[in-house]
Amino acid sequence: MNDPQPLVIRLIKGFGMFWWDFLVGDTPELFVAALVIIGAVSLISESWHANTVAVVALPVLAILALSISVKRASDAAKRK
Amino acid sequence: MACAVEMVEALTIVFAVGHTRGWRSAFEGVGAALVALTALVAAFGPALIHVPLTWLRLIVGGVLLIFGMQWLRKAILRSSGLKAKHDEDAIYQETVAELQNSAPGANRDRIAFVMAFKGVFLEGLEVVITVLTLGTSAHRLGLAAVTAAVALIIVAVIGAIVAKQLSSVPENAMKMSVGVLLVTYGTFWVGEGLKVRWPGNDTFLLAFVGIYAVVCWVLVTLIKPKNPSSPVKVDA
Numbered sequence: 001m002n003d004p005q006p007l008v009i010r011l012i013k014g015f016g017m018f019w020w021d022f023l024v025g026d027t028p029e030l031f032v033a034a035l036v037i038i039g040a041v042s043l044i045s046e047s048w049h050a051n052t053v054a055v056v057a058l059p060v061l062a063i064l065a066l067s068i069s070v071k072r073a074s075d076a077a078k079r080k
Numbered sequence: 081m082a083c084a085v086e087m088v089e090a091l092t093i094v095f096a097v098g099h100t101r102g103w104r105s106a107f108e109g110v111g112a113a114l115v116a117l118t119a120l121v122a123a124f125g126p127a128l129i130h131v132p133l134t135w136l137r138l139i140v141g142g143v144l145l146i147f148g149m150q151w152l153r154k155a156i157l158r159s160s161g162l163k164a165k166h167d168e169d170a171i172y173q174e175t176v177a178e179l180q181n182s183a184p185g186a187n188r189d190r191i192a193f194v195m196a197f198k199g200v201f202l203e204g205l206e207v208v209i210t211v212l213t214l215g216t217s218a219h220r221l222g223l224a225a226v227t228a229a230v231a232l233i234i235v236a237v238i239g240a241i242v243a244k245q246l247s248s249v250p251e252n253a254m255k256m257s258v259g260v261l262l263v264t265y266g267t268f269w270v271g272e273g274l275k276v277r278w279p280g281n282d283t284f285l286l287a288f289v290g291i292y293a294v295v296c297w298v299l300v301t302l303i304k305p306k307n308p309s310s311p312v313k314v315d316a
Contacts, residue, residue: 018190023143027150034146038138038270045274054276059267059288063295066149066263070156074303077162 109196138273148262
């Protein structure tokens with residue numbers, strides 16, 4: 001097994017692949033949702049200084065993202 | 081007390097990962113985090129008070145939130161019968177392929193390692209900063225360090241007792257619980273990273289556990305097929 005790529009490149013690729021699988025994997029919608037949640041709550045908390053809204057918005061958005069992802073998987077399974 | 085709270089948080093994550101992904105990689109993650117923390121303290125000492133903890137919390141919280149939601153999604157689909165609870169054939173093929181592609185001795189569960197490392201490193205860093213802050217401001221650094229060490233021993237002993245009780249919990253129920261805990265800590269730390277002030281501080285974690293557990297139960301109930309005799313299956 002002679003890999004033509006240098007060790008450093010293979011390590012970087014392996015590191016990148018690990019994080020891609022870890023964070024994106026087969027549910028890219030959850031990765032995007034997490035970024036949107038962080039962006040939205042950051043805006044609410046740090047720009048508008050609305051702490052109570054942020055306290056409510058953070059879990060509500062996470063629940064919404066999870067529900068949409070579960071519904072999509074459920075619908076896809078039922079269509080089969 | 082502050083140190084004990086942080087240690088319990090780290091212990092919860094290590095337990096969750098160890099029980100569901102395997103203890104070896106979880107303990108390796110803990111060991112690596114402790115080595116990294118020791119190296120940090122030895123290299124920087126009191127200067128660690130200036131570490132930007134909010135950024136660290138945001139990054140670790142974000143990772144936990146994503147991974148926790150992925151985990152909960154799978155557990156909900158399994159509980160509703162839309163995904164096989166334990167697909168031995170697929171796991172066997174996957175494991176064989178993984179072992180064939182890996183170098184000898186490289187069979188560490190990287191996810192378990194990373195999760196345990198992150199949990200222990202973040203909480204450990206908070207313990208170090210708490211000890212340094214309180215210890216140096218009261219001119220009792222030695223006493224603060226000893227008290228933190230005692231708290232660590234107490235939490236570890238309680239943890240070992242609780243771990244034995246957890247081994248009798250069914251696998252999918254355990255995975256659902258782990259998902260709830262990961263999303264709970266993820267939400268909490270993302271909030272702290274974004275300077276959200278949670279009512280009741282750390283005790284708000286308990287509210288999150290309750291909320292997410294109820295949400296999971298509702299989702300399982302909603303998507304469960306009405307006719308269980310016609311099985312459907314999810315790929316992912």
